Amino acid sequence: MSYAYLFKYIIIGDTGVGKSCLLLQFTDKRFQPVHDLTIGVEFGARMITIDNKPIKLQIWDTAGQESFRSITRSYYRGAAGALLVYDITRRETFNHLASWLEDARQHANANMTIMLIGNKCDLAHRRAVSTEEGEQFAKEHGLIFMEASAKTAQNVEEAFIKTAATIYKKIQDGVFDVSNESYGIKVGYGGIPGPSGGRDGSTSQGGGCCG
């Protein structure tokens, strides 16, 4: 139950790309093709371990339809990580990535870690976006990239954990002032205390306090 850190994640992308399925696969380790479409936002949570530290991920799964963007934007506030998802079998979901990214850049904090996920890679025979294109887009925009499948669970665990590891590294590197919750990080038991915790000033130097 207790954690060293709590990270807030948000999952974004067009409707139907498999956001809810990815979340369920990650939290419950199952694929449920029949479930209700997301209205507003839904929540999931899971504990992971990074660097021997328990980290709780609190994940916000959003509705993807265009009309709901104005509501979705209010969810970015205080997210430490985002999974930006497209469907490799539907080209238009890839074409919309730029606009999602623009939203994220505008409404999330600048240090939010973004993971680009090309989902449904089990449907390789219907592929409409090549792996290279995904890689290219990620590189251009400074995102981490993976192709995954909520159905087969391929890379799902990895995507969530890699994002967390990146955030964790940023903490180690002193990118965040973790006492400021607008970064989407809460410090729990055993985490790095922020400046208010009376340690060594506003940033902690890498490895200096957690080794």
Place this chain on the structure above:
Amino acid sequence: MSMEASELQDLSDDADYAASQQQGSASMMRCDSGKRSSPSEHDDAELIYLKDNVAIHPTQFASERISGRLKLTKQDSVLFLSWIPYKGQTSNAKLSEKDRSLYTITAVPFTEVRSIRRHTPALGWQYVIVVLTSGLAFPPLYFYNGGVREFLAIVKQHVFLARSAEDANVFLVNDFQSPLQRTLSSLELPSSLPVASGQYPSDGGTSNDNQGRASADVGNRVSSVNQYGLRKQKSHDPTRDLSIHLLEKFSLVTKFARDTTTQLFSENNGFGSIDKRWNNQPVHSYPEKLSNIAEEKHQESPHSYLDNDPFKDEEIANNVDVPDDPLEVNKLSLVWGKPRQPPMGRKEFTAFLDSEGRVVESKALRERVFYGGIEHQLRSEVWPFLLGYYAYDSTYAEREYLRSVKQMEYATLKQQWQSISPEQAKRFTKYRERKGLIDKDVVRTDRAFEYYEGDENLNVNIMRDILLTYSFYNFDLGYCQGMSDYLSPILYVMENESESFWCFVALMERLGPNFNRDQNGMHTQLFALSKLVELLDTPLHNYFKQNDCLNYFFCFRWILIQFKREFEYEKTMQLWEVLWTHYHSEHLHLYVCVAILKRCRSKIMGEQMDFDTLLKFINELSGHIDLESTVRDAEALCICAGENGAASIPPGTPPSLPLDDIMLYPLEDDVL
């Protein structure tokens, strides 16, 4: 109308009337501060309101009347009403001095007034009838210069006034005598706001601050009771009396079945004897020990609100001082909310119809549905009325005809997209996108519910066809997520494609704005909700304000699909038919939001939830909300808010019909 017109004629050439016109608006004055001695019985009474040319008609002839002066005075926190006829200024010599004194109203305390009925015809004179708790009523008081509304507004500043559920022109005088109640009922008038902000720190204050205030309150308890409520004839400790009344109140609730309880509240006047006792109690000043008893009783009572943990308040950190609920909703609903009746069955429904099938009294039918819902097998016959697809005054034959015409019309509409060839579709991006979205969503709608479960379910296909046809019928609005949540129960109930379509069309006439691309329908409703919370729970409103939660996005799902995801399927249908009656208000769903929020207020504020926590908390209430008590609370809040509530909701707020239908659905280029 002819009667009123002749009345008008009768009086307009009257010298007395002309004189009154000259006095004009100067005849009304208000003294908000300082004491002004009234010339009559109370030397130290404060004059609150004075209105000249208020007359009584002792006979049916409008010309025979006694003009006089209407006054509101206040003494020892009790408001008094008087009406004194002018001396020697009768319009008709036939009226004697005796008549004059007979009709004089000398300082009737509002604690003895049960209700005020107002009558404000477009033509003719406005009047009010004051009904006493004894059942007696004074003859109508005619306001020759108009001003009934102002009169009521001023009364409202001093006593708790709520609009009757049965008759919008009847205002129940309830006289809770609680300062917080007064704050609520006086919100309508800006001039009274200083009083309100004196009660609550609008900046919220720190918790230390609150604690300081709380302990000061305890110290002043007895004096505050005197100040706000009990008449001073109680020579013994008033709080002791209070405890007895409270216990009586709660034991009554547990002792009798709910319907017995409500029988105690007479239908038309809202209050019976039990309330009379309750009326005089200051809701907030009772001692702590007693409030614990009250809470315990509440938890035992059959309608302990929520059946599951998220609502339990025990874990609230003790160091956070939660401001009192100005309305104490569970007690209010004891007073106002009627228990649900069993659902209406066929026999009962048939009794509402004349021999040709017209609904004779649509209001009575809607009232019946409001309080009990509809038996499932009957829903397919009643929903079309509630939704506005069938007209209440249509006959069996007319409806039969309507169905067949509409069926053909539906087939034509459906044909529009069915006839799109693959070649045409290739060049019709919007169609492909919509179809793609709908295809994806119908397979993600209520598939766990037996009517839609399983692969290759035909009902899922019908749902798809209806939604696609709708997106052609209303091409500007198109398809938006959430629509399938509305359609699913409709199709399940109607079990007929065309009928479901037209019911859905009727529903979307009102709720279409929920799905506007710019979300303006949602934003107006969320805005109205924030206004209602401000009115009905100022401390909670202030809390949301301080915590940056005023956009009320945490209620987004509730409103978008009218709680469809918060209750199980059957319960949702029950709630919807209640909402669709528009019985107390078109906007009862907003009061439902307030009711739920109020039930969680101490948890929300006690745990100092921020936006994220609150959103998650509200999401997780799904499946844990008790429908019946929520509806009762919502009804109570709606009645309680009365005109002030209605005024908080901007005109045209869904599901009200739009103000103008020129640009129903603002167009934007790409529909995703």
